[in-house]
Structure formats: C-alpha cells, structure tokens
Amino acid sequence: MTDANQKYVLHAAEIEGRAETFSHPFNKKSEITGAHSGPLTGLKRVGESKVTVPPGKESFGNHSHELEEEWICILEGKGVAGNDGGDCEVSAGDFMGFPMPGRFSTQKIER
Numbered sequence: 001m002t003d004a005n006q007k008y009v010l011h012a013a014e015i016e017g018r019a020e021t022f023s024h025p026f027n028k029k030s031e032i033t034g035a036h037s038g039p040l041t042g043l044k045r046v047g048e049s050k051v052t053v054p055p056g057k058e059s060f061g062n063h064s065h066e067l068e069e070e071w072i073c074i075l076e077g078k079g080v081a082g083n084d085g086g087d088c089e090v091s092a093g094d095f096m097g098f099p100m101p102g103r104f105s106t107q108k109i110e111r
Contacts, residue, residue: 006042015050026061053079070098 018035034051041048046068053059055077072081078091083098090096 006040008041010037010040024060024063026063027058029058030060031057032059050075053077065098065100067100069100072096 015035015037018037018040019033020035021031021033023032024030031054032051033054034049036047036049038046038048051059072095074090074092074094076092078089080087081090081096082088
C-alpha cells in the first residue's frame with residue numbers, strides 16, 4: 001500500500017514551490033536553498049535534493065555517511081569541492097561520487 005500523498009513524478013514547479021533555505025549544522029558559512037524530493041516519491045534508501053548555493057556561500061561542512069552513498073552533480077556555476085584528498089575546482093556538468101563510508105565537504109560555490 002502506498003501513502004496517499006506519494007507521487008512518482010514531481011514537476012519542476014512543484015519542486016520549486018517546496019524550496020526552503022537552510023544551513024548545515026557543521027558549517028556556519030553554509031546557506032542552501034532547495035527541496036527534498038525523494039521522500040515525496042516514496043524513496044527510502046536514497047535521497048534526492050536540488051539545491052542552490054548563493055555566490056560567496058558554502059554548502060556542507062565535513063561529514064560522513066555510514067549507511068549511504070552520496071553524489072553531487074553541478075548543474076550551473078562553479079566552485080571548490082574539498083575532501084580528505086584536498087580541494088578541487090568544479091563547474092557545470094561535473095559529477096562527484098562519495099562511496100560509503102567516506103568523509104567529504106563541498107565548499108564555496110560561486111556562480
């Protein structure tokens with residue numbers, strides 16, 4: 001049985017309408033605007049969020065996931081991604097994957 005509020009397709013306008021601004025608790029410079037879409041479609045083992053980080057702000061602080069992998073695809077803009085191996089410039093079209101267990105930080109995103 002599925003939840004009555006569950007959907008399998010979320011249109012862009014619905015996602016944008018759910019966007020909220022928040023900061024990551026491990027990074028005081030963090031400012032992220034986005035929506036968590038995964039749970040609305042019934043996803044339980046993987047999350048999905050489309051987020052925007054304003055110029056001059058940062059996304060997450062160092063953290064790790066014990067039971068899940070994480071990935072980031074840069075859709076627009078450029079920035080610096082930091083992980084245990086050092087910093088790396090990233091820009092639109094770049095993809096980052098973080099197998100579990102791991103430790104990483106995505107840093108300052110600039111547009």
